[in-house]
Amino acid sequence: MTTQFALDVYLARIKSGYTQSDVAHLLDISRVTISRFERGNSEPSLQDILALSLVYGRSFESFFADKxxxxxxxxxxxxxxxxxxxxxxxxxxxxxxxxxxxxxxxxxxxxxxxxx
Missing domain, CATH: 1.10.287 (Helix Hairpins)
Incomplete structure (x- = not known):
């Protein structure tokens, strides 16, 4: 994933007030995985991206505007x-x-x- 995507995911979480543990629990994945998404070290699956869109109340497209x-x-x-x-x-x-x-x-x- 791009650095922009990682930054968007990170900022969406911060803005929402959620912890990495909160998001990890909601997505049924590890906190370390959320951290990797936010640092751009791991690519989320389509299912994870859809879940992130729902959790943060953002459109799928908003995460990929530049792409x-x-x-x-x-x-x-x-x-x-x-x-x-x-x-x-x-x-x-x-x-x-x-x-x-x-x-x-x-x-x-x-x-x-x-x-x-």
Whole structure:
């Protein structure tokens, strides 16, 4: 996990007033594991991330805002370089419309979050 994620998890716990032991008990993991998450020395499982989101009252996305921004930018760039199909068939009928929708959605998300 990134240092930013570790810092976010740490600050969420401090802001909530919980101890590492409190969070460890709620997630049914060891206090040492919580400490490792907060120092960026261990990657939480998806289940742990979901539980942390619930415990701290934060959206899943809020823990990964920076990663999502970079991924949106990368997808948008790759989308612009996607090659057209040489022999489209009926099973590809929605491809172009969906690619355009994806591009608009990525651009809108980047603009909304001022991440462009």
């Amino acid at each position: 999502l921004r970079r991924r949106r930018q990368r997808l948008l760039k790759r989308l612009q370089n996607l090659q057209p199909l040489t022999q489209p068939t009926t099973k590809h009928a929605n491809r172009e419309a969906n690619l355009q929708r994806l591009a608009r959605r990525l651009e809108a998300d980047l603009a909304i979050h001022d991440w462009a």
